[in-house]
Amino acid sequence: MSDRVHTLTPQDVLVRADALQRKLGGRFRDKIVESLYDEAERIARRAVHTRTDRHWDLDQRIDRLVTSPIFGMPLMLFILAVIFWVTIAGANYPSELLATGLFWFEARAVELFNAWGIPWWITGFLWHGVYRGLAWVVSVMLPPMAIFFPMFTILEDLGYLPRVAFNLDWLFKKAGAHGKQALTMAMGFGCNAAGVIATRTIDSPRERLIAILTNNFVPCNGRFPTLIMLATIFVAAAFPPALASLAAAGAVVAVVLLGALFTLLVSWGLSRTILKGEASAFTLELPPYRRPSVMRILYTSLIDRTLFVLWRAIIVAIPAGAVIWILANISVGGASLAQHTADFLNPLGVAIGLDGVILLAYVIAIPANEIVVPTILMMYLGTGMMIELEGFEQIRALLVDQHGWTLLTAVNLMLFSLLHNPCGTTIWTIWKETRSRKWTLVGALMPLGIGFLVTFLTATAVRAFGWI
Amino acid sequence: MENGWIWFLLAVGALLTGSLWVRLRPLARWHRWRALRERALFEDALKHLLTFEHSSRDATVESLAGSLRLSQKRLLRLIARMEAAGLLHSHGAALHLSSEGKQWALRVVRAHRLWERYLADEAGVPLGELHHAAERAEHRLTPEELDALDAHLGHPLRDPHGDPIPTATGAVTPLEALPLTDWPLDQPAQILHVEDEPEVIFKEIVAEDLRPGTRVWVLERRPEYLIISDGQVEHRLTPVVAANIHVAKAIEGPSQPAELVRLADLVEGEEAEVAALDPDCRGFSRRRLLDLGLTPGARVRVELSPAFGDPRAVRVRGSLIALRREQAAQVWVRGGSRSDGKSQHAGASQS
Structure with a gap:
């Protein structure tokens, strides 16, 4: 006996294991899972007593309604529109209040600095540059986020989001993508970086990559202010005041739908070209509906999401504010650096229906898209600093009357806001998630290319037909 | 501004070229590419010899030239190098693998077939497109990566075409068919x-x-x-x-197909018992279905089939699970029956 043990070499063991494994057949994994379930069932039968549950009846009725072929999709659009409308209508007043407060504080601080005899450029850099950028971001972003995220978390908590994925799956299947991509898109409304991280729930590497690369087509919270402003100024203005905020919400929903369309088209294109492959297994659990818990919603939406996203925006807004101030206040040959760059970018901007200033704003806003609008306004005014928020009427006068914005500019800016490179954080997140330079580059440049192409086409078409 | 654009583009071009040169180190890349090409040539030659050995034919310089599409001169150089490395012997016109050569060739075959298995099971690449992808990947995988892949896939025995996958020690189970x-x-x-x-x-x-x-x-x-x-x-x-x-x-699956139907063919409200998962369903998707509780004997009930009937939601072991038609088609069930009224909930909740 001992002889046999001693003559066994590791090599023999491996060969023996190989032979034994081959006898097992391919299904031993099945047997393991089956026995686990049998055991679990046996325990559950002893310990759990089920009664006919009324709760389930209700669940089923709701499920039938929200996934019904007739009502499912319209209901989803309606809920989306309501969320945007509440966000737009509700954020207006607190935004103004915050802006007033923060800018009042700035004015006092500047007075104080002047009284102390501190040189103008220190005061300008600190307060008109860094602080003002910060104040803009906080006042523009905080109220919509504080409204949007809790509402979104409620939907999540209720268990509605998986039903959305369920309803939309046939579209994603046609595009060669995964149904859970709808969930990551939903996360993208809050923040594309968060959306990219959320793609971890997609198991197939190919479909996950598609979800990562297309997440940017969902306008994130940082881009909503731009969309909302444009919708308010150019769309809502055409409607009576009572309907204005509804029209604005409708326009934002339209942009979101366009983004979803691009997501599907690009997913379809990717899964037929560089990410070829069949749709993989799609399984999704539809959890039972639960009553949302208020404390948890407040915590996850305010602490985890709102403050997290805001903090990130603040971190990038500070250097961006500084850069804007420096560009606007260093003059070479009678014009500021900002002016030179904008002039330089102008031909390209005009070709796609925008202008040099807007493009420059997008370059400066690579770290954070939130500051696009303030940067544009600042450069139009030539104040050398970001301006204060003083009502949409004034902004409209500035853009339309003084700088020749047309409906084309507004539409193309909305399009470009939807279709351009992801912000710095998202690009960084794509790199962290894929660990691949190639895919990061594709993720950054593909949407930008599409953005240029689409805006160029609309601008050319509009000009060719002589509409503008 | 006209000149400005030209200078700007020139400067950007120069910067890009410079940084790319530093970043990508084209010389080092070229060497790596050469080494990889050399390895691919060696391995393709070894595979060719192995194929001929399996069909008990003698590989010759001519057959190798036809398979590798190399010029006579380069082919002879390749054979000389491989012979010097102890990978093959030549007997007159015939070429034979040495035992090291055979081990290496089996390793390449193993890499090829494991990679095909991976692409088919985990990435859902269609059967017709596996071969070309694996032809490239087989030359890049290191032995460590291969072992990791093998373990990850659960030591599969066959590739998606049904060819046996050699083990790490080079053992091959012959096909009995x-x-x-x-x-x-x-x-x-x-x-x-x-x-x-x-x-x-x-x-x-x-x-x-x-x-x-x-x-x-x-x-x-x-x-x-x-x-x-x-x-x-x-x-x-x-x-x-x-x-x-x-x-x-036929050893697996339904012996009397008439009795079993696919879960995908049940209509809304129908209830049945899972008989088996289709043997075609492998790798990740099989693990997924099992993990969700679709094991033989489990009761299932189709609860929702929305627009276009795809995906459908199935109640299994008390939870509601959405499956696409393709997944539902991989579950064979028996005893499909419509049950109406309150009793159906009780039935589903006990499973």
Whole structure:
């Protein structure tokens, strides 16, 4: 006996294991899972007593309604529109209040600095540059986020989001993508970086990559202010005041739908070209509906999401504010650096229906898209600093009357806001998630290319037909 | 501003070239590319010799030249290098693998087949596109990566075409199967293997959607064609194509297909018991279905089938799970019946 043990070499063991494994057949994994379930069932039968549950009846009725072929999709659009409308209508007043407060504080601080005899450029850099950028971001972003995220978390908590994925799956299947991509898109409304991280729930590497690369087509919270402003100024203005905020919400929903369309088209294109492959297994659990818990919603939406996203925006807004101030206040040959760059970018901007200033704003806003609008306004005014928020009427006068914005500019800016490179954080997140330079580059440049192409086409078409 | 654009583009171009040169180190890349190409040549030659050895033919310089598409001069240099490395011996015109050469060749075959298995199971790459992807990947995988892949896939025995995958020690389980042309009439058979070369014939097999795991019956055999059935569709194959399909006695799956239906074919409100997962369903998707509780004996009930009937939601073990048609088609169930009224909830909740 001992002889046999001693003559066994590791090599023999491996060969023996190989032979034994081959006898097992391919299904031993099945047997393991089956026995686990049998055991679990046996325990559950002893310990759990089920009664006919009324709760389930209700669940089923709701499920039938929200996934019904007739009502499912319209209901989803309606809920989306309501969320945007509440966000737009509700954020207006607190935004103004915050802006007033923060800018009042700035004015006092500047007075104080002047009284102390501190040189103008220190005061300008600190307060008109860094602080003002910060104040803009906080006042523009905080109220919509504080409204949007809790509402979104409620939907999540209720268990509605998986039903959305369920309803939309046939579209994603046609595009060669995964149904859970709808969930990551939903996360993208809050923040594309968060959306990219959320793609971890997609198991197939190919479909996950598609979800990562297309997440940017969902306008994130940082881009909503731009969309909302444009919708308010150019769309809502055409409607009576009572309907204005509804029209604005409708326009934002339209942009979101366009983004979803691009997501599907690009997913379809990717899964037929560089990410070829069949749709993989799609399984999704539809959890039972639960009553949302208020404390948890407040915590996850305010602490985890709102403050997290805001903090990130603040971190990038500070250097961006500084850069804007420096560009606007260093003059070479009678014009500021900002002016030179904008002039330089102008031909390209005009070709796609925008202008040099807007493009420059997008370059400066690579770290954070939130500051696009303030940067544009600042450069139009030539104040050398970001301006204060003083009502949409004034902004409209500035853009339309003084700088020749047309409906084309507004539409193309909305399009470009939807279709351009992801912000710095998202690009960084794509790199962290894929660990691949190639895919990061594709993720950054593909949407930008599409953005240029689409805006160029609309601008050319509009000009060719002589509409503008 | 006109000149400004030109200077700007020139400066950007210069910067890009400079940074790319530093970043990508083209010289080092070129060397790596050369080494990889050399390895690919060696390995392709080894594979060719192994294929000939398996069919008990003598590989020659000519057959190798035809397979590798190399000029005479370069081919002779390659053979000399491989002989010096102790990978092959030449006896006159014939070339034979040395034992090291054979080990290496088996490792390449292992890499090829494991990679195909991975692409098919985990990435959902269609059967017809596996071969080309694996032809490239087989030369890049290191032995450590191979072992990790093997473990990750659960030490699969066969590749998606049904070819046996050599083990790390180089052991190969031979295929015990008959070509479809030799299979008796009206006996249920299971496809074990489809030959992926020559490509023209393989494409025809893929087009007929005949793949390893499919159960077939030979209905009629004539000198010019065979008619086979997979239970639903009848296929008409030329003997050349049929000879590239290898079958054995059906061992798995429903013995009486009439009794079982696919979960995908149940209508809303129908309830049934899971009989088995389709043997075709492997790798990740199989693990997923099992993990969700779709094990034999579990009660399932179709609860929602929304627009276009796809995906559908199925109640299993008390939870509601959405499945696409393709997944639902991989679950065989028995005893599909409509149950109405309150009792259906109780039935579902006890499972």
